[in-house]
Amino acid sequence: MSVAGLYLHIPFCHSKCTYCSFITGSYEDLLVQRYLSALLREITTTANLLSPSARKIDTIYFGGGTPSIIAPDWIERLLNACYQHFSVDAKAEITIEINPADINPERLNYYRSLGINRISVGIQSFIDAQLKEIGRDHSAQQAKQAIVELRKVGFNNISLDLIAGLPNQTLEQWDYNLSNALELEPEHLSIYLLEIKEGTTLYAQIRSGRLEKPDEDLAAEMYDKLVNKLVGNGYQHYEISNFAKVDSQTHFYSRHNTKYWLDVPYYGLGVSAHSYQDQARYSNVKSTHTYIEKIENSGQAIAERIPLDNAEQIRESIMLRLRLIEGINLEEFQTRYNFDIMANYKEAFSELLENKLLEIANGYLRLTRQGILFSNEVFVLFV
Ligand code: SF4
Structure with a gap:
């Protein structure tokens, strides 16, 4: 890990x-x-x-x-x-x-x-x-x-x-x-x-x-x-x-x-901070006063814990990795998640590839410059 x-x-x-x-x-x-x-x-x-x-x-x-x-x-x-x-x-x-x-x-x-x-x-x-x-x-x-x-x-x-x-x-x-x-x-x-x-x-x-x-x-x-x-x-x-x-x-x-962006755990401490570990996202309370009170009482101030099932983790991971300019190494992704991105998103991706918002080069799937400008339209697929 x-x-x-x-x-x-x-x-x-x-x-x-x-x-x-x-x-x-x-x-x-x-x-x-x-x-x-x-x-x-x-x-x-x-x-x-x-x-x-x-x-x-x-x-x-x-x-x-x-x-x-x-x-x-x-x-x-x-x-x-x-x-x-x-x-x-x-x-x-x-x-x-x-x-x-x-x-x-x-x-x-x-x-x-x-x-x-x-x-x-x-x-x-x-x-x-x-x-x-x-x-x-x-x-x-x-x-x-x-x-x-x-x-x-x-x-x-x-x-x-x-x-x-x-x-x-x-x-x-x-x-x-x-x-x-x-x-x-x-x-x-x-x-x-x-x-x-x-x-x-x-x-x-x-x-x-x-x-x-x-x-x-x-x-x-x-x-x-x-x-x-x-x-x-x-x-x-x-x-x-x-x-x-x-x-x-x-x-x-x-x-x-x-x-x-690479699906690595992080611990966010302090008011409104976010964490990601053990396939779940956590966020702390959003008020500084409430944060202090909760920590003083129990040592923790978590407001929400959202567990991710495998499908959600894969969707998030695709969306976050697409933020990287080098894109997603398709083979490595398949090995790590046992998931073939291109086969599973065939239809949606063929349109994005055709409209030149996405491209595939040297085994990497990535956003084009135009795709970066319209990245929200691409990311909406994974929300
Ligand atoms: S108010 Fe503080 S946190 Fe917000 S943008 Fe300005 S310096 Fe950054």
Whole structure:
């Protein structure tokens, strides 16, 4: 069995971005202390329920929210608990998401001393007016300076996040954002197309007519530009939204996120976090207060457990693997799941192949560039 990954959710942010639909709140000292104490406890209780072999992990990911908002000695306490209760691989990938506004040399050196070896920086745009419009609390200059500081203290596995399709964003502005990102030479880039989710400020702004809904054709053009520009600059496009530097010795894929696409177990701890193990999906409660209470009372905060039968597991696995640009190795898939994808989805796939949304090459089934843009139409087959 492949080695699992561990995700720790920190649900606090400096301010709320207008497009954000995650469970996050502002930093309140007492609440943060109680939450982190609960998270420490959940690390222990989760590990204690696992067999020794299932306790082996080779990735730890601090996500949020904004993990860099909390004092670094809390990150140390959480990591120590992971080391104490899980068998953490000596070469584990340990990632933390950071906000450029939180960066200073002391904090970064602290992270390094803890063995954190991968940093994911939320930048989203290099245009100050755009950052302001979406409620980010840092400037483009701070974002650039953050990368300089990260390099100074020796981080050599840095990922940047950008968002395409922001309201009123032009193709030229998108190109400018990509050029700025490339100048910083990150090892990895995660690029998301803006989604407008109900309940967000952005949703309300668009409904009230204050902002225009981003144009879908323009978003498709942005995606094309993105792929051409990053691939043209030597990045490997390895997943719909992810690009990495590669050389003959190594690649800079996100090892943690790759587990999500390859049917590998992961344990998600913290409010609203998701887990996957023993052919079942789990999710924790969605309220921070309820999470704390449940953990304080019982050590667990699971709201839902969805067991997957074989057919469901196969469907999910096809959908998730199709997110990978290399696609699905049909022979390997058949061996692992005893399931012939092409025979079982013959009719549905023949139309998608004919419409050039899917293709088969060298034994791999994958989405075409057009198929990526219409991936929801393909994925609907497996829901
Ligand atoms: S920093 Fe991230 S998690 Fe926090 S509000 Fe903004 S988008 Fe949401």
